[in-house]
Amino acid sequence: MKTEPGKELEMLQKENSILTASLHRRSFLQYAGAGAAGIALIAAGCKKDHGNDMPPVNGGVTLDFKDDFGVLNYAYALEQLEAAFYVQVASNPPSGFSAIEKQYFQDIQYHEIAHREFFKNALGTAAIGSLAVDFSSINFTDRASVLNAAKAFEDLGVAAYNGAGVRIKTDAYLVLAGKIVSVEARHAAYIRDLISPGSFSGPDVVDATTGLDQALTPDKVLAAAGKYIKTKVNVINL
Template identity: 80%
Template structure:
């Protein structure tokens, strides 16, 4: 496994652009989240047929319209953009305090998040919201603990977001795919939590007395995520 610290950032950008032609053939969404080709085709066909370019627009940002399943898919796409951007930055220049195995695992997580992001982007096609401009100024990327705490925040938020969005998904196909993605995100969260505090992978701040993971509504998730996003994210029909 190559050490991304030795790679030029431009090379990483080029790698990202060709994500389904080279690196993610080995680390594809199909491999890690288990979605079937038929399921992906269903989403892609549905989005293109029913929505096209009619996504409502509010001046000054992107709009998530929760009137149907496609709004939920765009919601997931926005969150995956944020996570992918974070892990790309970490993997391209990991903190000096990272061990060799931590660098390797964060590189793998990076590929997972890019795969998730590209999956939604391609499935939504012209119905997809635009690219988000991120703001990671509050994160010290040279400090191991700062990076781990940020990763924990993103992963916990992502899991809670998928859990909270499930009740809004009408299609069984979409719900099944979301369940496969959130299981991957939960694996990330458990790993990162244990790096910070061993044994905290299922701590009481995320798992309740009934053994259930936390779930957050989209408005709460977006409010928390907006700190790391320059682009204004608008929500309608929630």
């Protein structure tokens, strides 16, 4: 049974404090004060294995896009993928990473964990299970391989949120999705400039005429993300 809409909205409003936390001067990526404490509390349950506290589902998951719950679960699936990637990078960064890069990737890790846990808690009993990931195509010991994978994840994440926004019916959910995608865009810009300075808003992601970032429909996003997901993802009512 799905969470009741009233209770769901109240939960979202409480969780929203995570996303509105102030930023520390030390880094444009790191939350400060209560924000950092909030993320630490959310991630506390993941300290042992830095992952979800539920085993990956065996029979696959279904994303039903008939309502807002389907869109939120779609975002939850993508945040699971990103969190798993950054946890692995932060726990054992490539030897080619500088000290500041290690710190920034650790910051991004906690952002993604916060996003993942936000959707999991907000969805309640309507949440899909934990996804099993496949990062065999990524060489986590190589700086270039990690940066290129991070770029792919962040660019895809931004495009996914942009493309899914039109499917969200509840104003509160749309506002929160906008806050999350703005953080994802910060990540993308940082990582892109690590790879090639000045590429943060390259023509491959930002239309030179409209000045708008790319938007991708869920089917295209899931097709691109599929190589990193072991769990079968079924999509209906798209």
